[in-house]
Amino acid sequence: MLDETDVRILDELSLNSRISMKELGEKVHLTAPAASARVAKMEDKGIIEGYTIRLNQLKMGFSVHAMIHIYLRSANHQPYLSFVKENSEHILHNYKISGESCYLLECKFQNNEVLDDFLTKLSELVSYKLSIVIN
Structure with a gap:
């Protein structure tokens, strides 16, 4: 306590x-x-699990911050999880969630062209709904 x-x-x-x-x-x-x-x-006691730093993604060259709801087309999650692992340079968090979608991806991209390329590859595996973080 x-x-x-x-x-x-x-x-x-x-x-x-x-x-x-x-x-x-x-x-x-x-x-x-x-x-x-x-x-x-x-x-x-495990209350403090570790220490970390916060990075300023904009100053690091990542001007696009996106939240992507992932809808799997089958019960086999492995192809999607492999994609996440292969594209980890863009992924801040991959949350497995309950509700309407299966996963929520929080991502960073240098520009819209890189985002578009990522989404094109992603769409071969899953359906998604994209939201761009404004602030």
């Missing part, structure tokens, strides 16, 4: 996972060793 201090620690780590234990402790009113011990305990 998480107490209020643990929640505050998680909030601070969510804002900046590179924060020093000294600074984290100051923000949540603990000593650096106490903050470090709480973080280690949450890591051991």
Whole structure:
């Protein structure tokens, strides 16, 4: 069970996972060793699964951000999953979902031409519905 201090620690780590234990402790009113011990305990319990970075896709040259609902034509998902693996440079997330569609792809593309090529190949395997992220 998480107490209020643990929640505050998680909030601070969510804002900046590179924060020093000294600074984290100051923000949540603990000593650096106490903050470090709480973080280690949450890591051991699996509450904190890892640390990551956020990338600015636009600054990396990916100006098209797309969400694609995937509708499989058969119960065999393997051809689609192989396509996802082969085209991982464009795929941010591949969510298996319930509801109207089977999967939700979150993708990035350098431009509309690259997106069109991706969709042409994808349409050989599945039906899809495309949404472009505006903001």
